[in-house]
Amino acid sequence: MTRRTLLAGALSATASGLLLGAASRASAAGTAASLEPLDITGPEAILGRRWIHLKLDENGRGLPVRVPLRVPGLRSASASASTSAEPTDIRVTSTTGLTRIGAAPDKPEDDGVTLRAAAGSASDLWVTPRRIGSPGVPADRLEIRTRKATAVVDVWIEPPGGRWLGADRDLQPLDLEIVAVHAALVRKGDGAEVVMWSPARDRDEDGNLKPDPDRPGKWSWTTFHMGALEASALDLVTLKTRERPMTSGTGVKPRNIFCGGHAHLPDGKLLVAGGHVDPAHLELDDAVGLHVYDANAANGWSRPAEMGVRRWYPAVTTMPDGRMLIAGGSRTPPAHEAAKNDLPKGYWNQINNDYQIYNPADSSLTPRSEARRLIDPELLSSPRDKLAVYPNIFVLPGKTATSLPLVALVETNRAWLYEYDKAKGDTPLVLAPTVYTMRGKGSRSYPTYGSNVLLPLKPGARKQRILVVGGQHEDQVKHRDITNEQKATATAEILDVDAYQPLSRQKGWRRVDGGMKYPRVLCDSTLMADGTVLVSGGTEKGWGDMNKVPVFASEIFDPVSETFRLADSAPTDRRYHSTALLQPDGTVLKAGSTGGFAHDPDTNESLFDEHTTAERYYPPYLYRGPRPAITAVAGAKEAWTTLGYDTTVALQARGAGLDAQSKVALIRFGSTTHGNNMDQRFVWLATTAQDSESYERWTIQFRTPETAAVAPAGDYMLVVVDSMGIPSSSRFVRLS
Template sequence: MTRTVRVAAVTFLVLWLAASKVAAQTDPAVAGQWTSAAPLPFNSSALHLLPTGMVMFYGVRPTGTDTRLWDPATAITSLMPLPGYNVFCSGHAFLADGRLFFAGGHIVDGVGLPNSSTYDAASNVWAAGPNMNAGRWYPTATTLANGDVLVVTGKIDNTVGPDLLPQVFQVASGTWRNLTSAQLYVDLYPRMHLAPNGQVFNSATSQTTRYLGTSGTGAWTVVAATNTPGYRDYGSSVMYDDGKVLVMGGVDPPTSAAEVIDLNAATPAWRLVGSMAFARRHLNATLLPDGKVLVTGGTSGPGFNNTATPVFAAEMWDPATESWTTMASAQAVRLYHSAALLLPDGRVLTTGGDDITQVELYSPPYLFAGARPTITSAPAAVSFGQSYFVETPDAANIAKVRWIRLGSVTHAFNMNQRINSLSFSQAPGGLNVVSPSNPNLAPPGHYLLFILNANGVPSIAKIVQLGGSTAPAPALPDVIVTSLSYASGIFTSTVKNQGGAATPAGIAIGVAYSVDGVYRTWGGVTGPLAAGASVTIGTNGGPYTIPGGTHTITAFVDDENRFAESDESNNQLSRPITIP
């Protein structure tokens, strides 16, 4: 009798725990909620949130010529002007003035177009831009701190392979600048993020991650190797905070592993964090206004696009705990050519996957956590470092102010999204909010401005333009030589960084020593050198004995131009010396 009671009790406990788990997974306040909307006319391969609040999408292969608009308020699709060529498999990013910039496109699989163009949502007009050096299929486009756009890789055709030459589209002149010193084989659709030092960080798909400096003729430098073995293709990557990057998923067979790197560190290094509950490739990762990262879709089975093993459950990554939580499950299969996009109301739109026209929207748990704060008004445009007024009746209850750059996503990567937490203070009738002052952290363009209460519930966003059509010059280091001496074959100099930013971490600060204009030896230390700081640099190369007589010795800091400076003309110091 006692044993029977015990078995019954254990059985009840197991069933109760299982029921509790199911309830937790289906309670929208815990797991969020999926809803469906009217299907699209064709399966989409890309989503772009325009400054008007509408969403642009287009299809796969032949329907890459057919751009359409989708209205988040009504879930209705409408016609729009057409680009005049196939933008499927292009790279794309928003310009400072809100135009959506496209680079490359589709002829057939593996063969790219050299086209560039812009779509202006305000005027509803497409405009052709100058062609690139060659066709690009699967390139990545990244908006830089000054508003120009970097375009990297993309396949020329199936004989030549990828385009090795990175190019920068110069918005002011409408011309391309070639980074001829940075020609390197880079994987298709590389995951690229503008870093705090003004360079562009390549976080995936290779295990070797790098910076690409875009000043001058460009230069790649190795940053660190990831811990996850394999080629992280069709995984995703997000910059979830200033200079902090999370990568997850990808590889074949797919991995559940996730890693983070802090580019603000003196020596950035990848660090494993909690793994997802499901291995995935062809997933999408979306930044949310509460600072968390939502992962949706993908396949867990081996092979390029295993349709037999779709992952329906969403997962949420919390940067505070660096762990994942399994959320509600979608109905639609989201694999290759699927996309996910944050909307101004805080929901996430999911579409696509080959032959999938079904539209689903995910409402995160914060939409079930009580009343939402409201923004009554906010400025349409602000400048860098500006304090501006956001009118809200909920000012006393606001705990966070964040904005997220408008999304532009395809092939498991959002090329435009990034998030900033903004400083703010209460004011009568609202909040005084300060925009970022550093365009390396927030490049010019349009952002979704959210205010969040103490429960983490966000408002419906206002779309705010940062920086207008131009951005201030990003803060840069400026190294000079302040003293120079010589004794017994050894040169010694003092180098000061009088610029507004540290020199890049891990990049050498080299000094070339010459006598009477002829190079003789060198010295160096490894950065960073903080703004305002000085360092003594001796002789690392072989000592040089200066012959007797009167000579001129010179120290030339950063003689190989390893990093960009605010002033490149003040790097040398010369002085006379008499040797007995």
């Protein structure tokens, strides 16, 4: 029988026009395009290579898009008599109703449309997106039939701002049975889990949670209970949690490590430094310990060392040589009576301006007596200015692979730059004698924290960029004046660090034009699987313990254009003590939030409004088209692969959108609390060859990071991003 072919094309369409997808990328949006015919009896039709990509605008509307269809077997009347000259009917129907189709842009038909394909010409099908479907699958499927052939074309409808949905399998909120104040992605067996912890809720003698008599439907808390910790781990496959109490580990007694800092060790375990402090019992050894969480150990927790000083809200950073930097933190939390915080033993005068180095190879730790100063107070304008708690610390590559690595520390409204010289032993930080002050005057650190993120690193780039968003209003000069009425800022700034220039002569901070759409404090910024940044949560007014006017709307920052755009609004307010963590499937898990953490100063009513549920953010790329998939790394199909530095590695991938412009990236496992993800890092890798093996199958060769200053040793997610900006699900990689 003679084969008949029907055009359904490799399409990617925007709301304003048609773009060629996998077949070609030459046409511009808004122009009509001639499309290659789809042979419905060939492998491309069977495997579903062809799809249509539509986009909705910010108001949820989409314009009709022209899709020309023709039957290539038809010939004009002047052709040979053996070739049919009769027009052929093409019947098109929608299977879900999420698109509207018609023979004209203003005449959609609910029951499908019949087109007449004349010899030598195309028939126009007009497709209009109505609303999005579920993430990760086509919103609609068009059946296109002639008398002798049938083709099925998937339609993907992309919302500009992605979508917030429940984190459970049925897209309903997922009950974590814990307030995820701290959250980290960690390796467990051949997969990964999310470990979470918070202060322990009160329990009766039988271990049952005790309800709060003053807050119906809520639990009773004793936040300063130093001998208790509530910790759980979320299995990413089953979405079930298991308790991970700090009880029976060797040499471990329960300690409240809520308010500690944490980052991943090179072997994938999680190091936690410090914790909560009870102002009424400062003689206790709370917040002085180092703890390690091992997802694969029965007991989970161990305590390898003590720091010799309380560190409440410290920073922990994995350094290029595999050692861990533990910095800052306070010896006491702030009082709600502002005057007490200025006393000699008050909060502002108890912040540790020093750092210690922990070496996991032998569990050694710098003695507190030998801890070195972190910042130089003499460079500050006033003796009242202090180092902030939870400073954001970033490791940066030096000028060359043999140069000393660089370190940037961001706190309050300023940045400090260092060289990292491991030859100096336990005092490796060499501070540049310049403080880089932001354009905005307000503080972006606790108690009015915003969020910082190191933007994606590119191979061979001489500059690295640090983005800071949110925090105290830009006109606020008195950082110690904290009230529940003070305003947040919508501004954002970028620090460019040029490795080719002396650290004392950098250009400093610059404003991001336009800033964010919403002011916010107490927010999160999360690197997503395509290199963009999700900004979520927070409030428009207040500080940690006392805040109001939650921000539901999210925003996406594009590191290429350096602009923000609105994203979907979350269904739940996520304020103080909330977390946001990128998942291996490319979604962002959002959890936690205690609302406030005190009582209203006027009414004495509790400001607690804790959330034990989790939502998931589905970025726009999960609605854009079929995702590529990595099938093997370095010839191995196992879930985990260990890679060295500065080596060429081949991966095998399949995907309809893969081509010679596809990219490869490493994304470090995240570890976050209080708007400070101390681990997240996105590294674009240099690709050296991309070869198409067969239909939709590619071998891509890439170079691993040249040094550990580009990507410190530890666990990463490996992704392939096709030329439509759609990332694969992750494969796990350990850089060693």
